[in-house]
Amino acid sequence: MYAREFLVVVFGILTCVKSDCNVVSKSQWGGLEPVSVSYLPRPVDLVIIQHTVSSFCKTDAKCKTQAQNLQSYFMDQLHYSDMGSSFLVGGNGKIYEGAGWLHEGAHTYGYNKRSIGISFMGNFNNDTPTEAMLQAVKDLLKCGVDNGHLTADYHLVGHKQLIATESPGSKLYAKIRSWPHYLEDASILKK
Template sequence: MSSPCALLTWTLLTLLGLGATREDFTPCGPIVPRREWGALPSRCEQRLDLPVRYVVVSHTAAIPCDTPASCMRQVQNVQHYHARTRGWCDVAYNFLIGEDGLVYEGRGWDTQGAHSGPTWNPKSIGISFMGNYMDRAPPQRALRAAQSLLACGVARGALRTNYEVKGHRDVRDTDSPGDRLYDIIRTWPHYRY
């Protein structure tokens, strides 16, 4: 839900004809768009029926990144692996979270991911933390970025207000999102087994 100040600002800009949209004032933190991290063009065509009820949290199980430059390289590496090596239409995830505290747009809010199999992909947003979180937790700034992204999804109407968070291992036979990250997401208010 928008704050009264944001709503007032949006209303004034709209009345002045300055072209602001309601989405300009959602509680979204910084999301690095595809063009800024150098994404390959997407070949994906399957759209999500929004708002979705589920969010599936995973980890890439690769090396972490903690600066925008290293995270942009890491997102490019993940996309290259998924699109070029695996032959998928794009990076599997809707969003990726870096240890730099930024969210990187993968397939985005509207496009179905390839993160959790045919049962879950059509009804969920896939968020992957870049790194391996079996033995260590992501830093607080990455966890805050994920929480901001979830609030953004609700504000944009991409997630239901009663959305449920699942760990990747809750929906697939995998160790993802790693033991330490899984322990953390199970404390989130929207987590459901």
């Protein structure tokens, strides 16, 4: 009797953690489960904003396909155990589950064990992030703090502040620099 009640509670907690913050789950977008996982210590104090340098998607159907293509690239071409990003952001203003809140991603060498990587789908040297995309990420970050995934004083940086890359693209980078948790001097972050 107690074992059954315990399993129901554990299942409820795992379901809540997996689907919280209005994130489109892997099962909803047709993603594959990871081959293996490493868990992040929580709460996390670093968020890295990136772009995928792929096609920009505007519809649910195209964003689902884009998420599937990105996961296939990471798993089939790069032989990673899962998609590199923690979350993907579609031009439709929806957030798609990648490695998620709990699992270590493979997005920024030297920082994966302590950060969440959020990738905007598109090339934001050319594309302009929509207000829906920006608001979706702001809402995700607030929810991450509220649910204990992120520290209240987390730092937010652009991918290019940590490694030699153009990511997250000039148009997206210009937007995130005005966000409250943006960290101008990323040199204080230690690998």
